Amino acid sequence: MHHNKQATENAKEEVRTFLVGERVTLADITVVLEPSFCQAFPNTNRWFLTCINQPQFQAKMAQFDAKKFAESQPKRDTPRKEKGSQEEKQQPQGERKEEKKAAAPAPKEEMDECERALAAEPKAKDPFAHLPKSTFVLDEFKCKYSKGDTLSVALPYFWEHFDKDGWSLWYSEYHFPEELTQTFMSCNLITGMFQRLNKLRKNAFASVILFGTNNSSSISGVWVFRGQELAFLLSPDWQVDYKLYTWRKLDPGSEEAQTLVREYFSWEGPSSMWANQGGIYKAARQSGARSV
Incomplete structure (x- = not known):
């Protein structure tokens, strides 16, 4: 659907700032502190990693895509275009190709802050890359x-x-x-x-x-x-x-x-x-x- 700014802002206001209540609690501390502290809480770590590996957590916020929206709409009959004007017919083919090349490319959609952060992250190295190839598949x-x-x-x-x-x-x-x-x-x-x-x-x-x-x-x-x-x-x-x-x-x-x-x-x-x-x-x- 089309982006509704008011609905989005209302939804953001309903999101809690903290995990429990309206102030920092042990729940927030356990999640954000460094791994050495969290090692004492293996069950909490298991719960957190289980959550973030679920597809619902990994899916990013939906973005309105005008192209996909147009494709999903019923196609309407449109009048056929005439085969080019008389001037286009008289124009040499080489000049027409050059004009197409000179046309400015469509601007790329700007990435949001989350997408830029993900793109900047280095690709994870394969932990098994150092091992020789095996015959067992x-x-x-x-x-x-x-x-x-x-x-x-x-x-x-x-x-x-x-x-x-x-x-x-x-x-x-x-x-x-x-x-x-x-x-x-x-x-x-x-x-x-x-x-x-x-x-x-x-x-x-x-x-x-x-x-x-x-x-x-x-x-x-x-x-x-x-x-x-x-x-x-x-x-x-x-x-x-x-x-x-x-x-x-x-x-x-x-x-x-x-x-x-x-x-x-x-x-x-x-x-x-x-x-x-x-x-x-x-x-x-x-x-x-x-x-x-």
Whole structure:
């Protein structure tokens, strides 16, 4: 719709200056202070990063575009233009081309303050740019995993193409299981972490599972990372949740790694962990707490 100045000004007046009430509170302080202070509040950091990564937060304020508005309107019949005047016909073709070139270009739309700030920011460097090219293509494995049978299709493909020099396997466990209460909240803890790691999806894969019932549960998973180190260390944006877990690197050639990959990727297995917590496994599977 056309820009309505009065409506815009009224909307701006209704926006609060502070997060809570009409003066500075702890809510504002927690959000704006430096990262070293905020490290003591991991749950607040997780909430904030979850919010700013939502598409509604990332979308900029709508701007009126006259061209798009005109295109959206019903087309009306317009009288046909005559094929140029007699003078244009008599004018040499070369002169007409020169006149078109001399025409002033349409002025570019001026960027607002936010757009100028974004344009001035340096492009983020790829954290994995220093690693050599790998023969293992993660997207191809994800395609096999999501569309085919895990045991008969995805896992054989994984072990046939896995590049142990270019990629690494890790086992993780949630470090504070005594704090896990309601299972739905624990599932939200997992999916929230995956949302905050969305930009890591091209270089990581994980199957993380919640075992347990309300007030008696645990979280663990198997991760695949590009490179030989924990990928979280490559970017501050990925470090919000990883300290809540203990991490152990797996030897891809070991029987333990083969077993963990098979059981966590397929969500089934004969090991004591699954056998002792069969009902727990069922609840976890229904929750959908897995990343592809």
